Amino acid sequence: MPEIERKFKVEALPEHLLGPGSAIQQGYLSVEPVEIRLRAQDGGHELTVKSLGGLRRVEVALPVAPEQFDELWPLATAFVEKTRHRVEVGDAIAELDVYGGKLAGLLVVEVEFVSEEQASRFVAPDWFGHEITEDSRFRNAALAQAEAVPE
């Protein structure tokens, strides 16, 4: 299903809003021309194919058995680790990612919408910081290849 989402770079963690976090490990088998990502989260494993792009893009997630994941993981060439928190924002659920490793200090919040109209109507709360939906440096595949948090 195509995803419609907007993304913001958070400057200060809204501690009081955070629910429990979930650790995520991502490894990339391909970054271009399509993103092909392995992800381990909460004991589950998946391979996701994403087309490049900003607001609207193709995304297909396929479940992967643990032993298949272990075979595939060494083929990955770029990595991201982060902890994901779910946060209620009005009537939407946002996902706040707290990055680790070489990207420590980076906080990104993403909100998913059911339509492009709903996406454009959305008013971000102050703590969201500035919007980076169209900033390709903050795509996870780009972050996985970066040496540090983009300026």
Next chain:
Amino acid sequence: MPEIERKFKVEALPEHLLGPGSAIQQGYLSVEPVEIRLRAQDGGHELTVKSLGGLRRVEVALPVAPEQFDELWPLATAFVEKTRHRVEVGDAIAELDVYGGKLAGLLVVEVEFVSEEQASRFVAPDWFGHEITEDSRFRNAALAQAEAVPE
């Protein structure tokens, strides 16, 4: 599971050995550093991840629903079409691929083995032609990008 196989370029089709054929369409989402291939065959659809290499390599196949396949197919950038025939060769089953489209005229036979020892013991029948296991030009991902049959 890692696959152990040997591959040969057939010069003349052994018509009398052929069982019924099965049409295969392959589209590549990635060619390097890993091969990521969509395949439609006999009404089934899958996405396969393969590491590069000759005799022994990682291969993981994931089933894909028809509607997911339709979403993913436009992301492919290189293509192969062929008809696959199963052929008994001694106590092994070989797969003979008859290529179509820009690769019409190319015939490749592949035999899979349970061990590297069995692979090295295998004596190919005359009609197999010369071995191309290590010839990277005949990898399907390379053929998908080629303009014509390699010399």
